[in-house]
Amino acid sequence: MATTHKTRMLIIGSGPAGLSAAIYGARAGMEPIVVQGLQPGGQLTITTDVENYPGFREVIQGPWLMQEMQAQAEHVGTRMMWDTITSVDLTGGTFKAIGDGGDIYEGDTLVICTGAQAKWLGVPGEQELSGKGVSACATCDGFFYRGKKVVVIGGGNTAVEEALYLTNHSDDVTLIHRRDSLRCEKILEERLLANPKISVVWNKRVERFVAGEAGDLRALALIDTETGAESEIETDGAFVAIGHAPATELFKDKLAMDASGYLLVQSGTPKTDIPGVFAAGDVCDHTYRQAITAAGMGCMAALDAERYLAEKEFSGVTETVQG
Template sequence: MENNTEHVHCLIIGSGPAGYTAAIYAARANLKPVLYQGIQPGGQLTITTEVENYPGYPEGVQGPEMMIDFEKQAARMGADIRYGMATKVDFMEPPFKVWIDEEKLITADSVIISTGASAKWLGLESEQRLNGYGVSACAVCDGFFFKGKEVAIVGAGDTAAEEALYLSKLCSTVHMLVRRDQMRASKIMQDRVFKTENIKVYWNTSTQEVLGEKKVEAVRIMNHETNTTADIPVSAFFVAIGHKPNSDIFKGWLEMDDAGYLLTTPGTSKTIIEGVFAAGDVQDKIYRQAVTAAGSGCMAALDAERYLAMKGI
């Protein structure tokens, strides 16, 4: 095992906007960061097509292309970017231990966790096939592309209600598909949905298939009470059944909320363990935007730099 161990000053786990921004700042501060990209290099943005709301790209940019830009910038600053996934950690004491792909052991003076979150999907073949072609897990990111069109959204919690309301301002009709005979969303959010004339709620309804060859053209729904199916013509299908933070390997080491989001000291990236920091969607269930993730990656690198300076490491 010894020859498969390496010590690093600053280890960054994950490669979305948070991880790459942390790498840019950490490299410039001469922390010699090593970044492991994880299972999905570039993170959730690599399954997005057009990104129009990130500052500095006046013409918009493709999600994967934007992540390549982030990666190139981090590499140019001197960050050591590698393929590989963190599979186990031991945060008992510094230097912290992180195993990569279950075989290589990295010991690190500081760790920045930016493992992100993954959207929950319904699990339909058509949903995956048309992902980026009208199927989306982010109304705030993609709603704009369907201005004046009819769209469908599936979900029953606060996020689904919020996204349906957001879409109602842009789209002609929002068909909201709710699996049960009631919503989980808070009373105030439900009231807003019911008061919005162009949101049509379908109770006891599940999605059977997203229809369309090259892009979303309709959604096939089934009513559980009547056992009948119907096709609703729509241009987009939004899935808002929640996100799952990629935090499983930190269970037992770091504090997290009921959904698994890592808890940080408000206004910082600090976790309960001194020297371990968290940034981006793994600790942010409220905003979940590329620009906020990048901002928190910057915070994590600055927090790590101060911690290492204070420890004299």
């Protein structure tokens, strides 16, 4: 039998944004429900060393951090639901979400924290060496490659920005692109080509990631896209930078999005184009994509959700008195 779960604040997604929203919402007495989705804890659950989250002087583990955030959310009154949402109804005064088992979740407010996933190449060795030399976030992991040789794979804004960022840690950065020209903004291209720490390898695609004797990344096997010739480039770290895909399919034609599928919010707020529906974290942030910024946006969403309900309830009381 399908069950209906009701709450003042329904949260879809359980990464830093969703759990931060839950903590603030629970402390405000909103008794939030968090539907965890396919990847409970979000991308941090597949991140090993985390060194840039405030409050920890030593390196911490991503899965441990998310476990602690969930425990804190539950401690203050959040209900965690192991379910995956398959459809939503954002019409009417109550927002509804349907789980894959048929359960119905109803919220007076809705906070969307479904995140975004890095796009991967899908070649041999990529997933096996993830966290062992292969990464999709230079801001997250570049610090671990201080003074080492690194490569960035891609040719758009993301790749060029990652390569430029990595020069803060490495004097030997190589950008590998499968074409003979970049697809980034002109100003970024000029900065990249003028940087003496960066070299560009044109017309090459990555065939596979090669492990060394210790089991960490040793090199990249490349194929020339024009001649088919094979080559290899040794490196200590490789950053796949071919973009991200926001998890917004549920909200297509229901909420405003940009051309890449990220949810649109009012500038400086988590407010979507539907009152009472908020978005936080990577699902609406294609610029920063950090755990700390996602957590901050989750806090903002909970505070705005609380204000939205307070204003709605005050308006209802006023209308009743006047009537």
